[in-house]
Amino acid sequence: MLPGTAGDRPRTDVPPPGSGGSRTEAPPGSGGTRRMRADARRNRQVLLDAAVEAFAEHGADTPLDGIAKRAGVANATLYRHFPTREALLEEVLRERIGQLVEGERTLLSREGPADALAVWLREFVAYTKTYQGLPASVLATLRGDPGSPLHGSCATLLGVAARLLERAQRAGQMRCDVDAVDLLTQATGIAWATERGPRDATRSDRLLTVLMDGLRATSDRTGTPPR
Template sequence: MTDTAPTRPMRADARRNYQRLLDQARTAFAERGTDASLDEIARRAGVGIGTLYRHFPTRDALLEALLRERFTGLATLAEDLLTSATPRDALTAWLRAFITGASTYRGLTSTLMATLRDETSELHAACLAMRQAGERVLTRAQQDGQVRADVTALELFTLASGIAWANEQTTTSAEGTVDRLLTLVLSGLLLD
């Protein structure tokens, strides 16, 4: 039996708590990575840990709320690139945006890779539209004969996540690292 009861709107104080938790999580994840203490996030937001868990029952639920807008933006970008850029340029631009987003918080790439295969994760469902849109960009480039036909979308996301992870680990210019590694990966994917 499914729950068909309407969702009640949040009270004003609950909305404020929700937003404070998101703001503090964004700050904590930027400072300490995705393993930042949830207790610390709740304390900084001025609420108890129970309030955090009422809004976000798991760490992935909190990450999903933070990343939802970014996932939607990547899906929209993919759709725009399908009509406004050559297949090769569209794939390159989309991969660069994906890598930049995946590098937002230290540890995020590991979390994203785990959710690609875990269909029960809140993040898996949240980034489904983004992944499907990215797959359409890849398929278009493959159909145009610009990318190897044997590359799967999961392999592409794994490669892009690997670049984002490597970017997290380096102390050199992040943009230079991403550019160099993306160029190397694309040289193995693109057909002349």
């Protein structure tokens, strides 16, 4: 989890994550199904739009109070919808995460096992570099923070990485003494080390190539492929 900033004050008047945020109403004939009020949906979207702009300008550790101000809503409104920075980040990045999941299907049908893994890893690194400071948050979650709102997204991406890696291992193309956590930890480390400066885009690709070369199976390190 990213370190807190002066703009991130603990809240005691907000519902727990997943509680739906703002007060809701049950539509007629819904059988108890609840939906967000129109004004709450509007506030939520305004906050998301403001967060996209703020994260792009100032990075993933921009003060949350500043996002609320940019959106023109009270701080309490932001915290009702997004109790933590990671919850807001996850929602902002939801579409990008979906693209990474969908990318697995495309790669499995078009690329060889090792090449598919390499292409997907480059997309993953690009994802973690969407906003300055995001790689640090992803790394913290990969190290085992089940309480982080990013945990679900990271678990999904770990599943994709595991399937692509195991496919390449079964084909005898990747060494078998690494797992998906090892893989994404190294890839996120590359993203963290190269997230600043225009020259780092080339460096990132070069380091990923070195990583993939080190993962390729050789006669002395093939190991036992996953079943």
